[in-house]
Amino acid sequence: GMKIAVKANSRTTESVNGSISKGLKMALSGGSVIGLCVISLSLLGILVLVSMVGQSSSGLEVEFLTGYAMGASLTAIFIQIGGGIFTKSADIGADIVGKIDYRLPEDDPRNPAVIADLVGDNVGDCAGRGADLFETLSGDLVTSMIIGLFFIDRYGYMILLFSPLFLSVGILSTLVSIIIAFKISNPTRSFLTSIIVSTLSSSIGLYFVSTVFMKDITLFYAGMSGLFVTLLMSIVSNYYTGVNSPPVKHMYESAKRGAAINMISGFAYGLRGAVIPVFLVSIAAIFSYLITGNVYGLVAANIGTDILIGTVMAWDAFGPIVDNAGGINEMSGASSNNEAFDALDAVGNTTKAYTKAFALASGTFTAFIALMTYYRVVGNRPIDLTNPFHIAGLLIGIAIPFLFSSYIMSAVDSTTLVMVDEVRRQFNENPRILSGHDLPAYDKCVRIATLKALKQMSLPVLIAEASFLGFGILFGVNALAGMLIGLLGSSAILGIKCILMGGAFDNTKKLFELSNNNGDESLQTAVVTGDTFGDPLKDVVGPSLTILMKSITMTALTFEAILLKYAIFPV
Numbered sequence: 001g002m003k004i005a006v007k008a009n010s011r012t013t014e015s016v017n018g019s020i021s022k023g024l025k026m027a028l029s030g031g032s033v034i035g036l037c038v039i040s041l042s043l044l045g046i047l048v049l050v051s052m053v054g055q056s057s058s059g060l061e062v063e064f065l066t067g068y069a070m071g072a073s074l075t076a077i078f079i080q081i082g083g084g085i086f087t088k089s090a091d092i093g094a095d096i097v098g099k100i101d102y103r104l105p106e107d108d109p110r111n112p113a114v115i116a117d118l119v120g121d122n123v124g125d126c127a128g129r130g131a132d133l134f135e136t137l138s139g140d141l142v143t144s145m146i147i148g149l150f151f152i153d154r155y156g157y158m159i160l161l162f163s164p165l166f167l168s169v170g171i172l173s174t175l176v177s178i179i180i181a182f183k184i185s186n187p188t189r190s191f192l193t194s195i196i197v198s199t200l201s202s203s204i205g206l207y208f209v210s211t212v213f214m215k216d217i218t219l220f221y222a223g224m225s226g227l228f229v230t231l232l233m234s235i236v237s238n239y240y241t242g243v244n245s246p247p248v249k250h251m252y253e254s255a256k257r258g259a260a261i262n263m264i265s266g267f268a269y270g271l272r273g274a275v276i277p278v279f280l281v282s283i284a285a286i287f288s289y290l291i292t293g294n295v296y297g298l299v300a301a302n303i304g305t306d307i308l309i310g311t312v313m314a315w316d317a318f319g320p321i322v323d324n325a326g327g328i329n330e331m332s333g334a335s336s337n338n339e340a341f342d343a344l345d346a347v348g349n350t351t352k353a354y355t356k357a358f359a360l361a362s363g364t365f366t367a368f369i370a371l372m373t374y375y376r377v378v379g380n381r382p383i384d385l386t387n388p389f390h391i392a393g394l395l396i397g398i399a400i401p402f403l404f405s406s407y408i409m410s411a412v413d414s415t416t417l418v419m420v421d422e423v424r425r426q427f428n429e430n431p432r433i434l435s436g437h438d439l440p441a442y443d444k445c446v447r448i449a450t451l452k453a454l455k456q457m458s459l460p461v462l463i464a465e466a467s468f469l470g471f472g473i474l475f476g477v478n479a480l481a482g483m484l485i486g487l488l489g490s491s492a493i494l495g496i497k498c499i500l501m502g503g504a505f506d507n508t509k510k511l512f513e514l515s516n517n518n519g520d521e522s523l524q525t526a527v528v529t530g531d532t533f534g535d536p537l538k539d540v541v542g543p544s545l546t547i548l549m550k551s552i553t554m555t556a557l558t559f560e561a562i563l564l565k566y567a568i569f570p571v
Contacts, residue, residue, distance in 0.1 A: 004033045005126045005321055012325035013332075020340040021185035027321040027344065028190075028314065032178045035314030038130050039171055042072075042137040043164055046145075062145040062160065063377070066557040069135075069142040073551035074461070076135035080547055082457035083128040084540030085411050086449045087120025092412075092532045093419030093445070099528050102427070102434065103521070106513075109331040110433055112426045112440035113419060116449045118327045121320035124539055125352060129316050132359055132547055133309050137167065139366050139550050140306055143373040143557075144299045150376060151296050158213055159296070163303045165213060166223070169205030173198045174310030187347040191315055198311040199227065206307065210300075222288035222297040226304025229284045230361045233277055237357035238350075240273040241503030243511050247273075251508045251530070252515075259526040262508065266530060270501025277357075277496050281364050295372060302369045305362040316355035319348030349510070356499050356543065363546035364492045370553035371484050378477045378560050383485070389475050389571040390482040397486025400467055401494050404460045404548060405541045411456035412536040418448050460544075461551075468552050472563045476570030480556060480563065488549050495545035502538025505530040 008030025016023030049068060053061075094113035098104040104111055107118070144163035151159050177198035184190040203224065210220035240247050247269045255262035288301035326341040383390050422444055432438040468487075472480035509531040512523060556563075 002122050002127050004030050005122045005317060005324070008321045009324040010328060012321055013328045016322075016325060016329070016340050016344065019185075020187070020343060023322070023325070023340060023344055024185065024187050024190060025182050027318050027325065028178065028181060030321050031314040031317035032174070034126060034130055034317040035174060035178075035310045035312070036171065038134050038313050039137060039167060039174070039310045042134050042141065043167055043171075046138065046141045047164065062142070062149065065142040065145065066554060069139045070551070070554040070558045072131075072135040072138040073547065073554045076131035077461055077544060077547045077551050078457055079131040080124075080128045080544050081408060081411075081460060081540065082453045083120070083123035084408070084536070084544065085415055085453040085456060087117070087124040088412050088536045088540055089415035089419045089452065090116035090120045090445060090449050091535055092416045093423055095528055095532050096416075096420055097423040097427070100525055101424070103524075105330075107327040107330040110436060110440065112423045112433070112442060113445045114327070114331070115442040116419075116445040118324050119446065120449070121323050125320040126317050128543065129355060129359065130313060132363070132543060133313055135547060135550060136359070136362050136366050137306055137309060139370060139554055140302055141167070142554075143366075143369045144303060146373050146557075147296060147299050147369070147376060151294070155214060155216070162209065162214055162219070163299070165209050166206060166303050167306060169202060169209065170307045170310050173201040173205060173307070174314065176201050177311045178314060187344055188350075191347055191351060194311055194315070195308070198308050199231065202227065202307040206304070216292075218292040218297065219300045221291045222300035223304035223307075225284040225287050225291075226301035226365065227307060229280050229301075229365070230305050230308060230358050232280050233357040233361040234354045236273065236276050236280075237353055237500065237503070240269055240500045241353050241507055243507045243514070245507075248504055248507045248511055251504060252511045252527070255508060255512070255526040255530065256523055259529040262505075262526050262530045263533060266501050266505050266508070266534065269504055270497045273500035274493050274497040277360060277364070278492060281361060281368070281492075285365075285368060295376075298369055298372065302362075302365045305365050308358065309362070312355050312358050315351040319352040322348045349507075353503050356503070356538065359543065359546055360492075360496055360499060363495075363550055364488075367488050367491070367549040367553055370550060370557065371481075371488060374484065374553060374557050374560065375481065377557060378481075378564065383478065383482050387479075387571060389479045393471060393475070393479040393482035394486040396467070396471065397483035397488075398490040400464055400483075400487060401491045401545055401548065404464050405494065405498075405545065407460040407463065408541050408544055409536060411452075411460070412540060415449065415452040415456070418452065419445060422448055464548060464552060465555060468556065469559065472556065472559070473566065474568050476567035477560060477563050479571055484553055484556060487552055491545045491549040495542045495549075497542075498537040498545070499542035500538075502534035502536075502542065505534030506538065 012023050012027045015026040090113050094111050094117045098111040141163050145160050148159040177194040180197050181190045181194035206223045207220050251265045254265040284301050288297035322344040433440050509527040512527040
């Protein structure tokens with residue numbers, strides 16, 4: 001993903017200087033490669049493993065695939081945390097010193113942290129989001145096949161191919177939507193049209209797979225409920241984070257009275273916005289269960305949330321590509337066609353926000369299904385709410401995401417401290433940098449972000465994984481189930497809150513940049529302060545929590561046989 005993005009960046013810069021439609025096609029071409037790779041490689045990996053080692057004398061074996069899903073989860077969470085620490089330390093360092101101390105514009109080549117900031121866009125939004133969605137797809141394929149084993153008597157072995165067939169439809173719908181998007185020169189219309197086309201073509205494909213292969217129309221209804229959840233999540237996300245939305249306008253007015261009031265407003269909207277997505281996922285889960293009459297309806301709904309991944313990932317990668325293209329244009333000293341770069345960048349910001357909402361809905365559903373798969377595999381053992389060990393597991397599971405998030409924020413904090421000091425040191429020791437006569441030492445900021453991110457990305461993951469495995473080894477699979485339920489609820493709420501709150505702060509700053517108050521230094525300080533506070537929340541903590549709840553449930557699934565056999569005090 002990063003390789004394609006880096007190649008597409010400079011080509012997009014050149015294309016935009018020709019026309020905005022050429023730039024749109026070039027950036028979307030790069031993004032579409034990434035989107036198609038995510039869904040295709042996930043399917044390919046699963047099918048190759050099943051064909052190589054999934055055959056046995058007793059039939060088809062798929063339980064071993066939990067190791068594949070666990071590996072994808074661990075890779076995703078390390079990339080997300082490491083990439084997030086890298087990009088946000090550079091972004092915050094560049095904003096604090098560049099915008100607040102010296103009032104430099106965005107992507108100013110005099111800012112020593114600007115290269116690290118632009119590199120971080122590729123790391124966080126291409127590699128990080130790609131790994132996240134790859135993990136979601138892999139986990140959903142694995143859990144759907146494992147739960148499918150319990151429904152072979154009803155559907156036959158075709159049930160094991162339901163999710164691969166459905167996601168293959170997603171590949172075709174992605175290709176169709178991208179081809180049509182190429183024919184539209186307006187960036188916003190191109191994005192919306194591609195999402196609509198992908199949704200309609202996916203719906204037709206889902207109907208075909210459900211009725212022809214599975215001969216069960218209720219699976220179509222369940223899958224559509226999951227698809228609608230992702231679309232409704234985008235509406236919720238846009239309401240709370242859109243540049244012209246009522247919450248962001250209110251936060252902008254609050255910022256005129258001071259940074260603290262802006263942050264209080266953003267915090268309140270983050271708390272409020274976290275409620276509706278949880279209701280949407282819950283309603284879809286209940287509806288899919290009732291309409292099908294069995295647990296596999298939830299699997300169909302879960303796969304429904306994944307069907308747009310190819311298209312969504314293509315547009316998500318489009319965002320950092322056009323952002324980097326604008327940065328290259330700014331740093332090269334070219335001033336031609338700035339309006340075209342701004343228009344593409346505005347759409348890129350919208351697509352990145354949409355992808356975060358999409359990943360939230362899909363990730364929450366994935367963790368939900370993984371938990372139900374865990375219950376099925378360990379024998380549907382009930383949780384006893386009068387058992388203190390089970391209640392203790394529930395409470396600890398609720399607490400772990402907060403501890404996990406605190407270590408991530410501390411990692412961003414310590415890295416940003418060093419980054420800010422380095423940027424200020426360069427300005428203080430060499431005044432010719434500000435005058436434009438000397439170039440900053442960009443490589444030093446890149447090195448700081450890289451080394452600190454690599455050093456600090458492991459601890460949060462190790463603490464979370466060790467806590468759950470340790471608790472499971474001590475008290476067994478039943479107590480661990482309570483812990484997993486606590487983790488799912490806590491991570492979903494906290495992750496959604498962080499993403500929506502950070503997005504609202506980000507677009508409050510963008511609203512300031514679009515206004516005529518650019519000379520108001522106190523207002524600029526207030527909105528930049530809110531933005532720098534929200535950046536690690538929406539780009540590191542929130543997405544990492546989405547991955548965490550999937551990673552832990554996959555770890556529990558992978559080790560369930562060991563926990564069943566070797567638990568010290570099973571309760």
